[in-house]
Amino acid sequence: MSGNKGSAYGTPATDTSFRRNYDLEEYAEKAKVRESAEREEAKARYEAKLAGKKYYKPMTGNESHTQARRQVIDLEANVGKTMLVPAGAGQGKRGRGAGFYCSACDLTFKDNIQWIEHINSMQHLRAIGETGEVRKARxxxxxxxxxxxxxxxxxxxxxxxxxxxxxxxxxxxxxxxxxxxxxxxxxxxxxxxxxxxxxxxxxNVQYGDDVRVEGEHDEDDMMAAMGITGFGTSKKK
CATH class of the missing domain: 1.20.5 (Single alpha-helices involved in coiled-coils or other helix-helix interfaces)
Incomplete structure (x- = not known):
């Protein structure tokens, strides 16, 4: 019997060719680009704050004009429902939590007023690829x-x-x-x-007029039994 032990896949235990190989240089380059973009965004935010302005992400040129909303906003869709939220979701607006979540901006709002204000804000419009400007209709x-x-x-x-x-x-x-x-x-x-x-x-046809209804002649029968045949007048003709 051979001393090399086989794996569950029928290959020697020392064979790692089935494992995925990661290109470390590629991932390092991606991380470098991401960090550079984050630094530029942080610098732009700081400069906008010093100037007393609100920061918006720069447009790429592929944005479209802002259009009127076609669908009705359902603010009661989650009423009475149970939602699972990640740990620490109750801290701040960043990330998904309990409330109205915006996937485009990765923000959660606790009440409908903040939610409506957000989806009408320039921040949200830029995040969904709109310029915030309305094209003049013909x-x-x-x-x-x-x-x-x-x-x-x-x-x-x-x-x-x-x-x-x-x-x-x-x-x-x-x-x-x-x-x-x-x-x-x-x-x-x-x-x-x-x-x-x-x-x-x-x-009436079978028995004639002698047919007696129950209770109809009870009084006459009682008087006859007492020897009274009837009441007449005392006056003589």
Missing amino acids: AEEVHQRIVDAWERLQEQKRAATTTLKERLEIREDEEAKDREARRLKRQAELAKKKAEKEAAEKM
């Missing part, structure tokens, strides 16, 4: 914007009309069902009264 674009707004308004009106029509139809159906239920109830009551009347007439 007359054709203004006209098209008005037409689009008018179409949206008409669609909302049509949707409201359709909804109202559907509600009226549902109400008419419910009223028709109520009328049908009342009609069936009246028919059942009339049929019951008719059946009771026919049963009473049938009993």
Whole structure:
């Protein structure tokens, strides 16, 4: 048996060819470039602070003009939800934490007012690649914007009309069902009264007028048992 022990991959334990080799010079050059950029940014921030100005990252030339926001900002998306945040996230705004997080600027804001102010700030606009300047619209674009707004308004009106029509139809159906239920109830009551009347007439035909309803002649029977046949007048004709 050979003295060389094999690895789990079927190669000798001393063989490290499967491991990834890192180019140390490449990573050192990247780190040098990053450190240089950080030093330049720190210097520019310090100079802007001395001048009483706010620092913004220099534009690269690939930025676009600032445009109106199309989507609605949902400030209640995370209400009632549980979020996992990294350790130390509650210290300062830098990094991801509990609150409104901006991935472009790597900042977290604790309330919606700060969040709205941030996404409208020049810092955020530069971070998402916008110049902060608005391009002057042409007359054709203004006209098209008005037409689009008018179409949206008409669609909302049509949707409201359709909804109202559907509600009226549902109400008419419910009223028709109520009328049908009342009609069936009246028919059942009339049929019951008719059946009771026919049963009473049938009993009168079989037994004549001598048919006695329960409790109807109880008083006459009691008087007859006592020997009283009736009350008459004391006057003689």
